[in-house]
Amino acid sequence: MxxxxxxxxxxxxxxxxxxxxxxxxxxxxxxHAIDIHGYTVEQAGAPEKLELWRGAIRQTARPAETRTNLLDL
Ligand SMILES: [Zn+2]
Structure with missing residues (x-):
């Protein structure tokens, strides 16, 4: 998780x-971005947003709580 x-x-x-x-x-x-922050589907699916979010997830995800392969994505 x-x-x-x-x-x-x-x-x-x-x-x-x-x-x-x-x-x-x-x-x-x-x-969440669409429901709470009023993003459009296009905004929420923008490649630069996905890149930013994936980067933030990698930084925030704690290795003790995740499988190692998740950090290699
Ligand atoms: Zn939020």
């Missing part, structure tokens, strides 16, 4: 987003 504070993703927010894998978390972040 990976949990990331939404505030680490570049938006001022006290919420957290979590999922089992990197892809799950990215999907949850997209849903």
């Amino acid at each position: 990976i949990t990331i504070p939404c505030g680490d993703l570049g938006d001022p927010c006290g919420g957290t987003v979590s999922g089992e894998t990197m892809d799950d978390v990215v999907r949850e972040i997209q849903n």
Whole structure:
């Protein structure tokens, strides 16, 4: 399970987003960004946003709580 504070993703927010894998978390972040932050589907799917979010997840994910292969994505 990976949990990331939404505030680490570049938006001022006290919420957290979590999922089992990197892809799950990215999907949850997209849903969260659309529902909570008013992103459009296009904005939430923009390649530069996905890159930024994946980078933030890699930095925030704690190795003790994740499988090693998640950190290699
Ligand atoms: Zn948020």
